[in-house]
Amino acid sequence: MKRRTMKMKTMPSLHKWPVNIFSWLCCSLILGLGCCLLLANQAIANVLPATQTPAQLIHTELTQDAPSISILEANQATIEEIIEETSQETAAAEIALLFDEAQRYRGTDGAKSSAILQRLEKLRHNLSQEQAYYLDYLQAYQQGILGKHDIALNTLLNVFNNTQSTELKFQSGHTIFNVLAISRRFVEALSYYNQTMALYSQVSDGGLRATSLFAGMMLFNELGDYERVISIRQHSDLATLSEGLRCKADAFLIRAESNLGPSDKVLPFEQGLALCRSAGQPLYESFIRLYYVRFLLANSQYMEAKTELEAHLATSLSTQYKLIIQEYYYLMAKTYWLLGNEAEATLFAERALETSVSEQYSLPLTLSLELSYQMAKQRGDFELALQYAEQYAQADKGYLNQLRVKAMALEMNKAEMLEQQQRIEILKRENQLLTLAQALERKENVNVQLLIVVLLLCLLSVCIWAYRSKRIQSELARLAQVDELTQVFNRRQLVLLGGQVLALAERNKTKVSVIMVDLDFFKSINDRFGHNVGDWALRRVAETLNALGRKSDVFGRLGGEEFAFVLSDCALEQALDFAELCRNEIATIDVSDSLFPGALSLTASFGVTETGLSGYDLEGLLSDADQALYQAKDSQRNCVVKFEAHPITNESDVATDAARDEVREGVSDATTDGTTSVKIGEATDATTGKTVNV
Numbered sequence: 092m093k094r095r096t097m098k099m100k101t102m103p104s105l106h107k108w109p110v111n112i113f114s115w116l117c118c119s120l121i122l123g124l125g126c127c128l129l130l131a132n133q134a135i136a137n138v139l140p141a142t143q144t145p146a147q148l149i150h151t152e153l154t155q156d157a158p159s160i161s162i163l164e165a166n167q168a169t170i171e172e173i174i175e176e177t178s179q180e181t182a183a184a185e186i187a188l189l190f191d192e193a194q195r196y197r198g199t200d201g202a203k204s205s206a207i208l209q210r211l212e213k214l215r216h217n218l219s220q221e222q223a224y225y226l227d228y229l230q231a232y233q234q235g236i237l238g239k240h241d242i243a244l245n246t247l248l249n250v251f252n253n254t255q256s257t258e259l260k261f262q263s264g265h266t267i268f269n270v271l272a273i274s275r276r277f278v279e280a281l282s283y284y285n286q287t288m289a290l291y292s293q294v295s296d297g298g299l300r301a302t303s304l305f306a307g308m309m310l311f312n313e314l315g316d317y318e319r320v321i322s323i324r325q326h327s328d329l330a331t332l333s334e335g336l337r338c339k340a341d342a343f344l345i346r347a348e349s350n351l352g353p354s355d356k357v358l359p360f361e362q363g364l365a366l367c368r369s370a371g372q373p374l375y376e377s378f379i380r381l382y383y384v385r386f387l388l389a390n391s392q393y394m395e396a397k398t399e400l401e402a403h404l405a406t407s408l409s410t411q412y413k414l415i416i417q418e419y420y421y422l423m424a425k426t427y428w429l430l431g432n433e434a435e436a437t438l439f440a441e442r443a444l445e446t447s448v449s450e451q452y453s454l455p456l457t458l459s460l461e462l463s464y465q466m467a468k469q470r471g472d473f474e475l476a477l478q479y480a481e482q483y484a485q486a487d488k489g490y491l492n493q494l495r496v497k498a499m500a501l502e503m504n505k506a507e508m509l510e511q512q513q514r515i516e517i518l519k520r521e522n523q524l525l526t527l528a529q530a531l532e533r534k535e536n537v538n539v540q541l542l543i544v545v546l547l548l549c550l551l552s553v554c555i556w557a558y559r560s561k562r563i564q565s566e567l568a569r570l571a572q573v574d575e576l577t578q579v580f581n582r583r584q585l586v587l588l589g590g591q592v593l594a595l596a597e598r599n600k601t602k603v604s605v606i607m608v609d610l611d612f613f614k615s616i617n618d619r620f621g622h623n624v625g626d627w628a629l630r631r632v633a634e635t636l637n638a639l640g641r642k643s644d645v646f647g648r649l650g651g652e653e654f655a656f657v658l659s660d661c662a663l664e665q666a667l668d669f670a671e672l673c674r675n676e677i678a679t680i681d682v683s684d685s686l687f688p689g690a691l692s693l694t695a696s697f698g699v700t701e702t703g704l705s706g707y708d709l710e711g712l713l714s715d716a717d718q719a720l721y722q723a724k725d726s727q728r729n730c731v732v733k734f735e736a737h738p739i740t741n742e743s744d745v746a747t748d749a750a751r752d753e754v755r756e757g758v759s760d761a762t763t764d765g766t767t768s769v770k771i772g773e774a775t776d777a778t779t780g781k782t783v784n785v
């Protein structure tokens with residue numbers, strides 16, 4: 092039996108708790124941060140507005156408010172109601188027909204138009220709100236043609252501002268700027284032109300779009316912006332036109348080209364006239380004719396002009412368009428005067444003056460007054476000539492003023508358009524900036540999220556690293572305390588814990604017993620069966636003994652096949668019983684799972700002492716227990732021997748200090764009762780060579 096390191100009870104698992112708490116804290120922290128990130132994301136999402144389009148909102152409202160029609164109720168309609176319904180259906184059919192006709196004769200046949208509109212007015216109570224607005228529009232259009240511009244405008248503005256139909260709004264819009272232009276309210280006309288043309292892309296009716304372009308051409312003709320008229324004519328929507336529309340377009344183009352001044356270009360007067368005649372457009376036909384006659388007169392073709400005018404006077408009058416009729420009369424007067432027919436000239440000049448439009452100054456009026464003045468002067472009627480001269484001067488001034496107003500309106504409109512364009516440009520830039528800012532914000536959000544993820548990963552790495560190093564530390568600590576083979580305390584830990592137990596017991600004056608255990612003939616087990624079997628035996632014995640001890644006991648492997656117990660609060664008798672129990676348990680270990688079960692038997696010898704015999708010093712206790720163990724080995728083995736102190740009886744038998752040192756292990760030389768004693772042992776005296784008891 093040799094002194095070696097020892098092991099004890101299996102390591103308690105308490106050393107693991109700081110690691111577990113640490114890991115738990117790390118996980119909680121990570122989870123907490125993860126939750127914060129999710130909540131932050133949720134908060135960002137909540138800040139953003141709900142993306143419901145206006146169309147979806149309208150749909151929701153419509154769905155909520157949708158009225159339900161009871162078929163049952165409909166079936167229960169009285170006969171009177173059915174009759175009423177039938178008459179309503181008839182009225183509806185008539186109304187549809189009348190609207191078609193009103194549209195067809197609008198601007199082409201004043202008398203027919205008036206009759207149709209009167210009939211529709213009588214049916215007004217049968218019209219829907221939108222139909223009523225359309226009737227208002229047609230009536231206003233008719234009023235405009237008759238020169239009642241203020242009345243027409245009031246109605247048109249009401250339709251423009253209240254109709255739900257984009258098409259009717261668009262249609263009334265271009266009639267408004269037309270009437271405003273005729274009324275010389277050019278600034279307003281241009282403003283409505285802009286408002287109306289802003290709806291252009293929303294209007295699907297090609298005819299209506301073309302009409303608005305025509306109205307634009309008319310407006311800019313009126314304003315004297317003839318280049319603009321020519322440029323509108325080139326709009327792609329006017330590339331292919333019906334005969335009627337081509338007639339109108341030609342009329343506007345001829346007016347613009349004529350007013351741009353003399354050029355080598357031959358204007359298509361005859362073609363335009365033929366086109367408008369064939370299309371049944373007397374208004375535009377008359378319009379072209381006015382410029383044609385002007386052209387003839389400018390080229391001294393007075394007879395041709397006279398023929399043309401006389402042949403188509405009725406057509407012009409049928410238009411009921413006062414401006415055309417006035418100019419027509421003037422041109423007749425001028426032609427007759429140029430041909431020397433003063434009577435006819437005077438007659439038509441007077442008619443032209445009578446046909447003045449809403450006290451406005453117009454070119455035909457000015458020219459008619461000038462002609463009347465010249466004719467009166469020529470006749471020698473100076474008083475009348477003076478009157479005409481005064482009126483002419485006033486009209487000319489008024490007309491020139493109007494020209495100035497037009498020019499100013501155009502300038503203002505150009506400035507307004509420029510300002511609007513600049514505003515649009517600024518808005519576009521602001522939008523771009525906003526988009527950029529949003530993109531930047533999104534990027535920043537992503538960056539913040541990435542940063543949080545990186546921080547979390549770093550934190551996780553630190554936690555993992557800390558957890559691992561803590562585990563390594565714990566493992567190292569465990570390895571320093573535990574015997575690797577048997578997993579019980581090693582000698583170092585047994586001495587440490589045993590010392591603490593003894594210190595406490597000494598303070599409390601309680602007894603502590605120490606048992607030393609040594610396997611019998613263990614060398615022969617190794618030799619016969621090999622070290623593997625020896626190791627197995629050591630593990631089984633350690634396991635068995637460890638299970639027998641109490642929680643307060645300290646058990647460990649001293650080294651080799653030697654183990655020890657430090658039993659707290661345990662008197663010698665109890666320790667002896669416990670040793671006996673251990674001995675018995677070892678002797679009955681089931682060896683069936685060892686490599687050579689049949690031949691293998693395990694026994695151990697036990698040496699027991701107590702603080703009452705050996706004191707509270709662990710070294711002394713171990714030494715005394717070891718001594719008792721030797722006694723056990725010396726006897727039959729597989730037994731328990733109690734340590735006993737022996738007083739010195741024979742001087743000669745007492746070994747010298749040198750001989751005592753030869754004892755296999757150190758001994759104590761003080762007994763518990765204070766008497767000097769020597770513990771049992773064998774040594775060889777170096778001087779005599781005799782074996783002595785110690």
Ligand SMILES: Nc1nc2c(ncn2[C@@H]2O[C@H](COP(=O)(O)OP(=O)(O)OP(=O)(O)O)[C@@H](O)[C@H]2O)c(=O)[nH]1
Pocket residue numbers: 092093576609610611612613614615617621622623624625626629650651652724
């Ligand atoms: N298998 C194994 N054998 C060990 C270990 N430690 C020590 N030994 C062996 O244990 C044996 C101890 O032998 P001895 O001290 O002569 O004791 P013994 O054979 O048990 O004889 P007694 O104690 O007198 O009964 C030696 O052969 C050692 O090699 C170990 O960890 N594993």
